Amino acid sequence: MLVDKKKEIKVEKAVLPVAGLAKRWGEITQYIPKELIPIVRRDTANIKPAIQYVVEEVIDSGVKELIFIMDFKKKALVDWINNPPQTIKDKITTKPYPVVFKMVEQDRPRGLGHAIGCARSEIGNEFFMVALPDDIVIYGVPPAKRMVDVCKKYNASVLLSHTVPKTELPFYGVLFSTPVEKNVDEVHEMIEKPSAVLIEDMQKKREHNMTTISGRYILKAPEIFKEIDNTKPGARNEIQITDAIFNLKKKGHKVYSLLDEGFRIDTGAPHRYLQATHFFYSADS
Numbered sequence: 001m002l003v004d005k006k007k008e009i010k011v012e013k014a015v016l017p018v019a020g021l022a023k024r025w026g027e028i029t030q031y032i033p034k035e036l037i038p039i040v041r042r043d044t045a046n047i048k049p050a051i052q053y054v055v056e057e058v059i060d061s062g063v064k065e066l067i068f069i070m071d072f073k074k075k076a077l078v079d080w081i082n083n084p085p086q087t088i089k090d091k092i093t094t095k096p097y098p099v100v101f102k103m104v105e106q107d108r109p110r111g112l113g114h115a116i117g118c119a120r121s122e123i124g125n126e127f128f129m130v131a132l133p134d135d136i137v138i139y140g141v142p143p144a145k146r147m148v149d150v151c152k153k154y155n156a157s158v159l160l161s162h163t164v165p166k167t168e169l170p171f172y173g174v175l176f177s178t179p180v181e182k183n184v185d186e187v188h189e190m191i192e193k194p195s196a197v198l199i200e201d202m203q204k205k206r207e208h209n210m211t212t213i214s215g216r217y218i219l220k221a222p223e224i225f226k227e228i229d230n231t232k233p234g235a236r237n238e239i240q241i242t243d244a245i246f247n248l249k250k251k252g253h254k255v256y257s258l259l260d261e262g263f264r265i266d267t268g269a270p271h272r273y274l275q276a277t278h279f280f281y282s283a284d285s
């Protein structure tokens, strides 16, 4: 159902969950938060950590308030947010409105859904963005901005998606969807980190497109927060945002995906981070 609410819907707040323990990175994260490990570039002026790419993208997409879900033990990250690099300050200065950074504590890591739930006191009854700092997206028009347009058109939640090789699907949240227009699908089913066997099974049963969630979400408050409260731990025994969104969908709330044909780089695990560094370093040459 198309609802003409274009004028009323604004997405002015973004939640960035950065409290994770990053166990895959070993003991170094006791001193250096994973979010601040720089991606090496040939051009030294461009050397920056993954989180900076994501913060820049979020600001470029028109967001006015960035809410970091924080573990205050990550002191270097707290400093970075309190006093961000000059490049970010300069970007903010070009905006005709103030851009504010806030921090909210997640007392213990209980999963992405739980982390997003920690932002509820900062979000009103409105659509808001979630951007995962592990995922870098190469963009002309920021994907988050294009997602806002889809959100306005359908008055619904929107997830950014990419196509990945089938062997990669079990590492992500997987969407089963059907097209409604070019690069926009309606999502029918969502599974967080499905097993290879389950993927085979789903594929046999249905003719749906199968894509992965790429760390950008536009969600509706207060509905999603209520759903997070009712969501039981799922994959990795954590409260998963994928499950909460799917539970909401089952109650009639529409969910769409925007397929990004551009390049997405996941820096979460060390081997993926290495690929990201290689990509950027080579791109500079």
Ligand code: G1P
Binding pocket: 112, 132, 134, 135, 171, 172, 173, 174, 192, 212, 213, 214, 215, 240, 241, 242, 266, 268
């Ligand atoms: C998270 C989400 C997953 C999504 C992924 C994107 O997984 O739970 O649905 O596909 O980010 O990077 P994680 O990176 O925590 O394993």
